[in-house]
Amino acid sequence: MDSAAIPPDVVRYIERTRALYATQAPYRWVENDPETDPPPWAPLRRPLAQSRVALIASGGIYRSDQEPFHFQNDTSHREIPLDTDASALRISHFGYDSRDAQEDPGCVFPVRALRRLAAERVIGGVVDPALTFMGGIYSARRTRDELAPRLRDIVLRQKADLAYLVPA
């Protein structure tokens, strides 16, 4: 598949991360061979205009009245009601330059854009609340065993038609 070929102009983050943190234990992304371990596939159920979209963002967003994320294998999540004012959102994350996202969380947490698309009937709706976590988790096992099933169960309860996942 063409996706396997990395375009020549994109940033090679895995190489740069290894160079940048050469003196520390390496952050390892999970690797899945598309041939031997292809991703699961669930067909889209209905047109976009009728689909309720669940937002899950890993940029470390939380509400000012919630506990911040800490920086060591924090597999907790936060539920962010859609009507939360952007001024009440905070970010704690060590793995990316979050200055612009601090100024406008919409850079990595596009609730306002999704609500606008719902108002314009481009999408069927936005699932309330949105879900957030802090993506810099070094333990793939804990991500797989603790965080992912918890988020999965919430999305199933929310009866979302599509989960829209936004990393940072």
Add this chain to the structure above:
Amino acid sequence: MGLIARVIEAAGVPTLTMTSAWDITAAVCPPRSAFVHYPLGHQTGRPNDLDGQTAIVRAALEAAWRLEHPGEIVRLPFRWEGDDGWEERAYAPGLTPTGPDGKPLRVAR
């Protein structure tokens, strides 16, 4: 994030994963991905630009309906304007990135 996508998709809920890091996403291999060639921390757009953010989110969601192959990454047609050379500074504070030949990295544009 791709790991989360795979777990949710395996439960029967379709997923679309946003990405600005093609190599990481290709390694983790979530079911469907939409790539935006922006610096990390801007996967759904620039600050204080709701029109631009909405355009990216809309293009990504619409692209999900065109993806037919598990693991596919679709490239969205957005360019990070006004900051030429951001790719060479990205994720490299105080670092001069070098290519495999040891020379400073030059990014084709």
